[in-house]
Amino acid sequence: MFKKDGTAQGVAKQRLIETLAPSNKRIISDPYAERFVFGAGLIKLMGHPFAVWLTEQFMPGFHEHLISRTRFIDDLVKKSVANGIEQYVILGAGYDTRAHRLGLPSQVKIFEVDQPDVQERKRTKLTKVVPNIENVTYVSVDFNHQSISERLLLAGFDQTKATLFTLEGVSQYISKAALSLTIAQAAALTTNNHSTFFLSYVDKNLDDDPSACFGKGYPKASKKAEMIKSLSAKVGEPWVSLFTAQEIEKLLSQHGFSLQENTTLADLNTVYFTPVGRTLPEHHILKLEHFVIANR
Numbered sequence: 569m570f571k572k573d574g575t576a577q578g579v580a581k582q583r584l585i586e587t588l589a590p591s592n593k594r595i596i597s598d599p600y601a602e603r604f605v606f607g608a609g610l611i612k613l614m615g616h617p618f619a620v621w622l623t624e625q626f627m628p629g630f631h632e633h634l635i636s637r638t639r640f641i642d643d644l645v646k647k648s649v650a651n652g653i654e655q656y657v658i659l660g661a662g663y664d665t666r667a668h669r670l671g672l673p674s675q676v677k678i679f680e681v682d683q684p685d686v687q688e689r690k691r692t693k694l695t696k697v698v699p700n701i702e703n704v705t706y707v708s709v710d711f712n713h714q715s716i717s718e719r720l721l722l723a724g725f726d727q728t729k730a731t732l733f734t735l736e737g738v739s740q741y742i743s744k745a746a747l748s749l750t751i752a753q754a755a756a757l758t759t760n761n762h763s764t765f766f767l768s769y770v771d772k773n774l775d776d777d778p779s780a781c782f783g784k785g786y787p788k789a790s791k792k793a794e795m796i797k798s799l800s801a802k803v804g805e806p807w808v809s810l811f812t813a814q815e816i817e818k819l820l821s822q823h824g825f826s827l828q829e830n831t832t833l834a835d836l837n838t839v840y841f842t843p844v845g846r847t848l849p850e851h852h853i854l855k856l857e858h859f860v861i862a863n864r
């Protein structure tokens with residue numbers, strides 16, 4: 569198995585599972601996710617209820633947490649496009665397929681940034697016709713050792729265009745200095761126009777006070793906190809950077825971004841899952857990762 573994409577596959581797997589739900593019950597749909605997931609055929613045979621149940625045995629709320637993150641960003645992308653952004657930079661894109669599944673208008677230029685090996689595998693899986701492929705430019709960057717600025721400009725990034733940046737499920741894998749530099753460069757690249765920066769981050773409480781990262785009554789919260797960290801480390805992608813809300817707000821404001829929203833599954837449960845009759849009980853809420861929107 570290809571080693572460097574363990575976590576990217578993990579997220580794509582949850583998107584595949586959600587896509588198997590009936591259309592009036594699911595909160596996102598990703599028809600391309602199955603191309604990236606090892607064992608996709610078996611998951612499809614299991615179907616949505618059983619696959620979600622299985623995930624729940626491992627960690628209640630894990631599926632819903634990742635899917636609410638996906639939906640939250642899908643909504644942000646659609647809103648940003650409606651408000652006139654013309655460039656979308658997907659930082660640490662992995663097997664994100666928003667470029668192909670959201671019906672984005674052709675005037676929106678998309679840059680996908682990730683490690684070269686992951687991008688190469690992604691491209692081999694997208695050889696069958698996918699919509700909007702002509703508007704996507706792949707830009708390989710290692711956030712820990714390279715800056716996004718030079719690479720994006722070389723790839724055709726236009727500094728005069730309003731831009732959305734999203735960094736989904738990535739900040740925990742890179743150094744704090746690398747995150748700071750990435751935000752600084754996003755700001756520098758868009759000094760002449762409006763930009764929005766989305767990022768998700770893992771709550772520092774996961775180390776300091778794990779019970780704060782789970783709903784009341786969540787079974788074996790401390791043990792689950794250790795388990796999730798050790799699983800990521802085992803697939804070769806350890807969580808090295810955890811943050812407090814204050815740290816994130818300061819980091820963003822240092823670079824001219826003002827925080828608009830900081831949310832978790834605890835808030836999104838009633839927004840996304842209640843309308844489709846899938847409200848999670850409090851003791852299944854996973855709120856270890858925050859979803860943040862900031863504007864410049």
Ligand SMILES: C[S@@+](CC[C@H](N)C(=O)[O-])C[C@H]1O[C@@H](n2cnc3c(N)ncnc32)[C@H](O)[C@@H]1O
Binds near residue numbers: 579712
């Ligand atoms: C958990 S995956 C998330 C992928 C995608 N954003 C999603 O939510 O489906 C983390 C992604 O970050 C990328 N990544 C991790 N460290 C990186 C680094 N130092 N430079 C560039 N990309 C990195 C990985 O290759 C992977 O695609």
